[in-house]
Amino acid sequence: MKTLIKNGIIVNNGQQFRGHILIDGDTIAYVGGDMPDTQGVTNIIDAENQYVTPGVIDGHVHFREPGLTHKADFESESKAAVAGGVTSFLDMPNVVPQTTTNQLINERIELATQKSVANFGFYLGATNNNIEEIRKADITMVCGIKVFMGSSTGNMLVDENNTLEQIFAESPCPITVHCEDEQIIKANIASFKERFGDKGVLPSHHPLIRTAEACYKSTAKAIELSHKYGTRLHIAHLSTAAELALLEDRPMSEKTVTAETCPHYLFFDSNNYETLGYRIKCNPAIKSPADRQALLLALNTNKIDTIATDHAPHQPSEKFGETYFTSASGIPSVQFSLLAMLELCRNKQTDIETVVRKMCHAPADLYHIAKRGYLQSGYKADIAIVDINKPQAITADTVLSKCKWSPFEGHTFSATVTHTFVNGNLVYHNGEFVSDKKGEALRFNR
Numbered sequence: 218m219k220t221l222i223k224n225g226i227i228v229n230n231g232q233q234f235r236g237h238i239l240i241d242g243d244t245i246a247y248v249g250g251d252m253p254d255t256q257g258v259t260n261i262i263d264a265e266n267q268y269v270t271p272g273v274i275d276g277h278v279h280f281r282e283p284g285l286t287h288k289a290d291f292e293s294e295s296k297a298a299v300a301g302g303v304t305s306f307l308d309m310p311n312v313v314p315q316t317t318t319n320q321l322i323n324e325r326i327e328l329a330t331q332k333s334v335a336n337f338g339f340y341l342g343a344t345n346n347n348i349e350e351i352r353k354a355d356i357t358m359v360c361g362i363k364v365f366m367g368s369s370t371g372n373m374l375v376d377e378n379n380t381l382e383q384i385f386a387e388s389p390c391p392i393t394v395h396c397e398d399e400q401i402i403k404a405n406i407a408s409f410k411e412r413f414g415d416k417g418v419l420p421s422h423h424p425l426i427r428t429a430e431a432c433y434k435s436t437a438k439a440i441e442l443s444h445k446y447g448t449r450l451h452i453a454h455l456s457t458a459a460e461l462a463l464l465e466d467r468p469m470s471e472k473t474v475t476a477e478t479c480p481h482y483l484f485f486d487s488n489n490y491e492t493l494g495y496r497i498k499c500n501p502a503i504k505s506p507a508d509r510q511a512l513l514l515a516l517n518t519n520k521i522d523t524i525a526t527d528h529a530p531h532q533p534s535e536k537f538g539e540t541y542f543t544s545a546s547g548i549p550s551v552q553f554s555l556l557a558m559l560e561l562c563r564n565k566q567t568d569i570e571t572v573v574r575k576m577c578h579a580p581a582d583l584y585h586i587a588k589r590g591y592l593q594s595g596y597k598a599d600i601a602i603v604d605i606n607k608p609q610a611i612t613a614d615t616v617l618s619k620c621k622w623s624p625f626e627g628h629t630f631s632a633t634v635t636h637t638f639v640n641g642n643l644v645y646h647n648g649e650f651v652s653d654k655k656g657e658a659l660r661f662n663r
């Protein structure tokens with residue numbers, strides 16, 4: 218089956234041009250400014266005045282399956298992803314049971330194959346005692362090793378120094394780290410409890426408990442270990458200006474240490490706690506306006522390599538507890554990450570070529586994902602079409618994630634995702650799921 222996308226504004230490889238894309242089966246057969254041979258084409262999409270981009274590859278999500286499916290599952294969250302132009306996701310190991318063995322990786326691949334409409338890959342979680350599993354990971358099927366160097370939801374903390382050194386020395390694939398120093402956070406929690414009592418701690422205290430200092434100390438340590446062992450390291454969800462000083466402003470291909478940030482650190486800052494409260498409570502915390510500004514500037518340099526969501530849904534009953542301590546951390550955002558980034562383009566804080574590079578190209582390069590992430594002949598046809606002049610008001614009803622809430626509720630994005638192709642199948646079109654074809658397990662070319 219052949220599909221022609223014609224007259225779109227194609228954004229790819231740092232350029233944009235008016236052109237056409239021919240999809241043959243699951244593959245891109247042609248991309249260019251001249252009209253290709255349309256013999257055998259059964260579906261023609263006129264993308265006049267619309268942006269055509271590679272499908273977004275979200276390198277950091279928590280889709281909660283197995284074990285936490287009251288919060289989210291592969292079906293609900295992959296649909297939210299595809300509705301937002303995201304065609305592939307890399308899922309974190311803090312599910313139940315935690316993904317800390319290769320057997321459990323295979324079981325998640327099996328589950329996602331049955332349920333996910335987007336393509337998928339999984340991280341193997343490091344613990345204080347699974348170095349054997351890390352050693353024997355199949356690096357063509359495991360996207361990376363996830364190390365929590367600080368506490369977070371799921372409690373997969375690696376806090377034994379020898380183990381940490383061993384993981385950095387022996388990991389067969391890139392390590393992604395969650396960096397927040399546990400001791401600093403614990404001390405801050407104790408001090409805030411003492412000053413304000415259990416019920417007096419506020420959402421706005423979150424960045425004063427999970428501080429920039431906690432991030433910096435842990436990130437510096439991870440980078441030190443990477444230098445010591447020559448380990449390929451990716452810093453997840455960068456949230457501070459201070460940490461930027463630890464990073465190099467060089468093309469990704471020349472670096473051993475790379476970094477990710479998330480739309481919520483670019484879109485919100487500590488001023489938003491007053492109105493959004495626990496809706497924007499996440500780990501690491503959203504920090505000061507100065508941090509946000511520094512991250513926005515760094516986005517347009519080579520200091521920040523990728524944008525991922527850290528999509529982390531919780532049910533309202535878990536998210537909006539009685540106190541700070543009973544309100545879960547995590548923001549669902551996979552459905553709105555591309556739209557949020559396009560909003561920053563509209564505000565001239567970045568440009569669409571950079572957004573496509575950091576959300577599509579760079580994750581494909583970083584994880585060595587085979588034949589995806591670019592609009593290129595011979596590559597898999599993972600494609601999003603975005604109407605930048607079709608506003609979309611976000612309400613709880615528009616949220617496809619199982620949790621049914623979003624920090625973007627009440628906001629109107631200026632753009633709308635109109636079509637999403639996954640492996641050549643038009644899965645999503647103008648608010649409807651028009652195919653139930655499932656996604657594929659990603660392959661990593663290492």
Ligand SMILES: [Zn+2]
Nearest residue numbers: 277279309527
């Ligand atoms: Zn995460």
